[in-house]
Amino acid sequence: MTNAGTTTAAVPAPARAARLPRRRGVELSLLVLAVLLSVYGYCAVGLARTGTVPPGAAGYGAGLGVLALCAHIAVRIRAPYADPLPLPIGVLLNGLGLVLIYRLDLETPGDQAAPAQLVWSTLGVGLFIAVVLVLRDHRVLQRYSYVCVVAALALLALPILFPAVNGARIWIRIAGFSIQPGEFAKVLLAVFFAAYLAANRSALAYTGRRLWRLQFPTGRVLGPILTIWLVSVGVLVLERDLGTSLLFFGLFVVLLYVATGRTGWIAVGLLLAVLGAFAVGRLEPHVGGRIEDWLHPFATIEAGQGPNQLSQSLFAFAAGGVLGTGLGLGHSILIGFAAKSDFILATAGEELGLAGLAAIVLLYALLVERGYRAGLALREPFGRLLAVGLASIVALQVFVIAGGVTGLIPLTGMAMPFLAQGGSSVVTNWAIVALLVRVSDSARSQYDGREAP
């Protein structure tokens, strides 16, 4: 790791302004490592399944390498001070996801998902490069916060017009492609929340009526925020998307807390969340069923109907044990149709074991931590909140989906960032990494005694 202590020092740099280390070499070597690890995984799957190195290994490695190299060059040109970790973490997770999807493709010859995922990953990295090249200062986004929220709400509302898939109304299908607009809405909402809270944080914290021990802000300030909360529950009810609404809600509460420093907001937020979840769990059979499955994962087995997806997922994790069965040697296909998307972590858990799973979770944790660190290093509230928001999106997504498939919390149909099959998700997460790179570049370059490039 970089010697982060020097980069986040709260004291201004000495006037002589010794140049900060840019650490682009570190990034490049980590990228090489990430690509090599992915290619190794790809070969390991082939060796385990057929005894030969898969013919596409060289092409896969070259493709991933070229993508990583292009992204790296873009960072070198436009964000030379950026944190060297987010990009390699993104490449490694995305590469590992491709390996896992390719591995699951071998079990379902009629349903190949890896090629499409590769196309989407390319689009994602393209978006990363575009953001890094075009967006020269993240503060520009502040100006478009209302555009963002309108776009986000529109995207969220769009799937209501389309038929439900597997009980949830969160996809739109155009010309054979299925897109999950809610994924894109995440980033847009994070931008809006950050901008709104940065502008109104003192009003939220210090104005309005005082009731008991809580300081209630005026309706004019609180209104838009309550609206967003209602929309998030509305999304859940109409689209049966527990995961996304939970994510929006958590993101909102975290940002509100960071912006105002009021612990009371967290209490209110949790209370509202519990009430909302309880009401929806009662009213929506789809969501109520998920909660039932969580409380009694083996109920369907005892009823003689065979294991459901959650119990199959638990079996898969258990089969992996500490060291895993080895790539390509597990039986996660037993989980069924969602093995490449919602339950892909079960494959990782079975074939890489607790050790591999912990490594993956630590990669996410590192990404989140780098986001928070960039937030701490910045001086202006919008950038801080944006960095915190983006990092929290990653953390909450990982928690909600990984907690769901391991039986920690009720299952929600969400995509594991970078790992899971799903184009919208991959593209969105590359956008998040791009923004983190951009924000961290600003955070570090401000100490370099010169203007940000």
Place this chain on the structure above:
Amino acid sequence: MAKYIRHACGFCALLLAALLANAARVQVVQSREYDDNPANRRATIARYQQPRGNILVGGEPVTGSVDTGEQLRYERAYEDGPLYAPVTGFSSQKYGTTFLEHTEDGVLSGTDPMLAPLPLWTDATRARNRGGDVVTTLSRRAQEAAYLGLAGRKGAVAAVEPATGRVLALVTSPSYDPSELSGNNEAVSAAWARLNHDPEKPMLNRAVRQSYPPGSTFKVVTAAAALDAGVVTDLDAPTDSPDPYRLPGTTTRLTNEGDGCRNASVRYAFEWSCNTVFAKLGVDVGVRNMAATAQAFGFNDTGLGIPFAVSPSTFDTKVDRAQLALSSIGQYNTRATPLQMAMVAAAVADGGRLRPPYLVERTTRHGGETVTGSGAGPGRQVMRPATAARLKELMAGVVEEGTGTNAAIPGALVGGKTGTAQHGVGNAGVPYAWFVSWAQARNAPEPQVAVAVVVEDASADRGEISGGGDAAPIAREVMRAVLGR
């Protein structure tokens, strides 16, 4: 704001730590419980992921494996399935395993820890051992001779090597093809239903799992008890036995099939199967000595396994004198499996020593390296050697000039005993034809084979059912197969 950012960061760290803690719970603490859940198919998939080891008869496998390419990849195949079914049993993906497939499952499926050349290394790499082979004691020729001899009639044959207890033949008829039950598709379910509802009971292992009244073949045991107890000292002295014999304490009269049984000598009574003489002899010996001898031969033993369990043969020890009289000629509650009667003949042939019968010669790794060898178990003396010698003489007489001449083999010394067992209410059922025997080639130092045959042929006329007529020729062919004549 920095303070709150740190708090939020701590919150996220907490969430991810909770994830890892929960993953450790699932993958380490509770993994065994999840692995053992019957709905978890992983164990089943792993079991059928590799070909099963083989069961060998005469050095050649009588089993095989078929690669189906399905999730449960390898299915069991059988060569001459009906012939070896009472030995191999079946190995079904749907209905489990029976007989050798069941008792030797650890070796055949590769889970037996003995198969691992380097146990710790195998544990660490999670490698599964190739299934080992099970080498049986069966003689292919004896088995085929027995099966051909029965020719689809209901019945069973058991043959053992007297000096060792090696089981040379174990045949039941009618039989079935266990490969019909190997897979897991609809045809397997249909075959299972058909075989289970078949009134001929083809899946019943009549050689070891069905006991019959042994009838006159039990007279070997009665004679052994009488000789050992000293009730009979001279085989050629006339006995004090009436014809018909009134069962003690009843008005029931016991008669004979043939003539000349009144006061007949034991030799004559044995050769011509006089019920009256042996019924009285059993009463004279007494229930204690009769029971002791029968139990020494293996009756009332519930623990016999070869290695799969053999149904116990019974000799009722709580009987009055009339019941004892009937028990002594193999009626009343006396019941024996064909294997049990082969053991009786074997004990006679081997000088009164009984070797526990066994079917598995050794088990080997996939490459042929021996894992465990069984070999002959310690024998036990069930009668005095002198008694055995005189019984051999009696049994040889049956084949030379008595009821068992059909079993004679040129160039070999053959001893036998016929039996025609009454059964059913009022003895209305079609009697079972029995023949127990042993054979010794002229130049051999000791008898090489002991056989028991039972034929329960419902289609034959009642009068034609007889041990000598129906069962003895089958026994002869089995003995010839072993002797190589």
